Amino acid sequence: MNYKVSTDRTVTWQEFGALMESVGWGSGYDEAAFASTSRAYPLIAHARSDEGMLLGYVSAFSDGAFSTMLGELLVHPSARSSGIGRSLLRTVEAEFPGIPIYVKALGEAKRFFEACGYRRPRTEMTVLFKVPGPSR
DSSP, X not given: OOEEEEOSSOOOHHHHHHHHHHTTSOSOOOHHHHHHXXXXXXXXXXXXXXXXXXXXXXXXXXXXXXXXXXXXXXXXXXXXXXXXXXXXXXXHHHHSTTSOEEOOOOTTHHHHXXXXXXXXXXXXXXXXOOOOOOOO
16 A cells, blocks of 8 residues: 655544544544644644545654653554554654653554554553543
8 A cells, every 4th residue: 555654734624533433533523623632742644545545643742851642643444554553653753763652552552552662661550531620
């Protein structure tokens, strides 16, 4: 499968929503939510087919010294096992060389990241989250 990885910010909210839906990460994405997430990440890269179809997407941010956090890494189901995920990860690694990259690997994604050279820390890490309620 032929594709090109780019860091230009030409992904539309409709394309992003369709890609998220294709991998089972919900639906109903809108322009405002996509604009917000796009502004939050200094690095966004994507992969497109020769015909222009969005096949993959990655977002990341870094403090430039101690940690880089991967946001989303998505590859359309029809394009998996074609090297797109690895290419997108290499783009992140090249942008933030020498800085540890942390990922929240969900489900089967653990094997993918391990195959790409990522490893589990010696000390257990737990991901915690909170969705704050409205202020009173």
